[in-house]
Amino acid sequence: MKIKEITAFPIRISREEDSEGGDRPAVIDFGDYFVDQSAFTSIYSKHHETTVIKIETDTGIVGWGEAQSPVSPKTTRTIVDDLVRPLILGRDPFDIEAIWTRNYGAMRERGHPTGFYIDAIGGTDIALWDIVGKATGKPVHKLAGGRYRDRVKLYAGMGGTDPQKVADSAEEHVGYGYRALKLHLLLDATGVAEIARAVRQRVGPDIMLMCDVHMRQSVTSAIKLGRELEKLDFTWLESPLVPEDVPGASRLADALDMAVAIGEWSRTRYEMREAFERRAYDIVMHDIARTGITEGHRIGTIADTNNIPVAPHVGGGGILSVAATVEYSASCSNFMIMEHSHHANEIKNAITAENYGPRNGYFEVSDRPGLGIEIDQSLVESFVVA
Numbered sequence: 001m002k003i004k005e006i007t008a009f010p011i012r013i014s015r016e017e018d019s020e021g022g023d024r025p026a027v028i029d030f031g032d033y034f035v036d037q038s039a040f041t042s043i044y045s046k047h048h049e050t051t052v053i054k055i056e057t058d059t060g061i062v063g064w065g066e067a068q069s070p071v072s073p074k075t076t077r078t079i080v081d082d083l084v085r086p087l088i089l090g091r092d093p094f095d096i097e098a099i100w101t102r103n104y105g106a107m108r109e110r111g112h113p114t115g116f117y118i119d120a121i122g123g124t125d126i127a128l129w130d131i132v133g134k135a136t137g138k139p140v141h142k143l144a145g146g147r148y149r150d151r152v153k154l155y156a157g158m159g160g161t162d163p164q165k166v167a168d169s170a171e172e173h174v175g176y177g178y179r180a181l182k183l184h185l186l187l188d189a190t191g192v193a194e195i196a197r198a199v200r201q202r203v204g205p206d207i208m209l210m211c212d213v214h215m216r217q218s219v220t221s222a223i224k225l226g227r228e229l230e231k232l233d234f235t236w237l238e239s240p241l242v243p244e245d246v247p248g249a250s251r252l253a254d255a256l257d258m259a260v261a262i263g264e265w266s267r268t269r270y271e272m273r274e275a276f277e278r279r280a281y282d283i284v285m286h287d288i289a290r291t292g293i294t295e296g297h298r299i300g301t302i303a304d305t306n307n308i309p310v311a312p313h314v315g316g317g318g319i320l321s322v323a324a325t326v327e328y329s330a331s332c333s334n335f336m337i338m339e340h341s342h343h344a345n346e347i348k349n350a351i352t353a354e355n356y357g358p359r360n361g362y363f364e365v366s367d368r369p370g371l372g373i374e375i376d377q378s379l380v381e382s383f384v385v386a
Contacts, residue, residue: 001135003091005056006124008080010073011318011383013048013350023161025186033071036186039216043071048347050289050318051076051119052380055127057093063131064375066320067123068289069116074385079120083107088124093131100125100294104268118267118290125292126324126371133370140324140371144293145331151362152329154340155210159184161191163198170199170207173342177360180208180337182238186216189225200232208337210261212238219248226256236261236283236311249280259283264313267291269298276306283336287313288328289321300332309336319348319356323373330365338363351379 012032026037035043051073053065069076087103103121104113112118133140141147156178160166170181183199185192192213200209211234217225222240229237236259241248243265253260259282266272267290275281284303288296300310310332312325322340329335345357353374358364366372 001061001093002058003055003088003093004058006080006085006088006127007054008067008077008120009052009054009380010069010077010385011050011052011351011380012045012073012385013347013383015046015048015344015347023165024159025161039186041214041216045071048316048318048344049073049385050316050321051080051123052318052320052351052375053080053123053127054377055093055124055131057131061131061134063093063127063129063134064320064371064373065123065125065127065130066289066318066324067119068287068315068317068321069119070316072116075116076120076123079117080124083117084120084124093128093135096125096128096132097294099128100292114267114271122267122288122290122292122295125294126289126320129293129324129327130370137369139365139367139369140293140327141330141365144297144327145333147330147365148333148335149330150365152326152335152365153180153337154178154358154361154363155180155182155208155337156340156342156361157182157184157212159186160195161187163195166195167198167202170203174203174207176342178342179206179361180210182210182212182339184212184214186214189217189221189228192225193228196229196232196234205233209234210236210238213240215239215242217241219245219252222252223255226252226258226260230256230258234258238262238285239264246274246278246280249275250278253280253282261285261311264315268295269302272299272302276302279306281308283309283311285311285313285339287315287317287321288325289314289317293324293328296328297332300334304334309334311336312338314339314341319352319373320371320375322348323356323371326363326365327371351375351383
């Protein structure tokens with residue numbers, strides 16, 4: 001069996017509101033995109049955007065993957081067309097690790113060890129695992145490490161700036177069956193702590209709570225905030241600092257009793273080496289639609305070697321990102337919990353032949369071959385960005 005073709009579909013699916021619910025601080029509007037007005041943080045799309053990857057074999061087996069592309073999915077398509085495609089055509093899809101290594105090395109010397117290029121080879125990697133699963137009649141998790149669990153526990157994300165509205169959303173999600181919630185709070189330490197107190201009071205002591213502050217804190221303010229969250233029995237403080245501040249993250253992890261969770265922006269074990277060596281986080285949360293399943297497991301193994309649990313990030317990833325993360329989570333020995341956006345799941349399912357979703361705060365681990373998800377190519381094509 002050989003790889004006959006690879007096609008990247010940059011897609012955009014309209015949505016009427018923030019899938020995580022709630023309002024946010026003032027933004028600068030760029031039409032389809034926006035950035036925060038008072039903080040130098042990520043650019044966001046008003047739509048669900050990502051890049052779906054299809055790999056065809058000469059035996060007729062088709063694999064689907066996703067390179068997470070929350071903005072500029074056409075950039076990822078260009079990388080697949082110009083760089084990934086010539087490197088993998090004619091290869092045996094079972095050579096998954098060798099293909100990842102060949103692809104990674106192709107642009108490493110030229111200064112592209114992360115970013116869109118690694119997203120593209122990560123999405124390619126996911127599609128190859130889907131092919132191998134379908135060829136062997138096995139789910140990906142059986143081939144990528146074995147089934148460690150029958151259900152994948154989820155936490156639901158939500159955000160906002162008003163304490164009572166965020167508490168309302170938290171209570172709503174508990175009603176859906178989630179026993180773990182993550183608050184996306186884009187305020188200063190005092191504002192974050194106020195909302196955290198309102199949510200804890202509303203949901204009670206038995207719900208697992210986490211807080212993502214999206215790089216908006218200094219080391220000092222993050223320590224102050226972490227100590228307030230510790231009083232409320234929050235499980236982790238996520239992404240408090242900018243990615244480059246590994247020494248600051250190490251200092252923060254040392255200062256707090258609660259866990260510091262970092263890693264969504266990191267795509268390879270090479271990129272994460274210093275953070276592991278400095279013990280800069282207590283929970284690692286790499287994104288499988290950025291790392292791919294192959295490198296995702298390598299990172300997970302290093303985390304396990306350092307006695308660090310894995311809580312895979314999904315964020316703005318699409319339905320193939322979700323499915324790949326479920327398969328990864330089922331086969332990861334040190335898995336802790338997986339991110340999920342409850343209200344966005346319907347939008348993400350706009351390209352599936354049948355609905356793919358959780359029940360009562362868990363994904364049931366399937367025995368279906370490959371990623372266990374059916375993609376309708378005609379639906380994918382209907383959302384392609386021109």
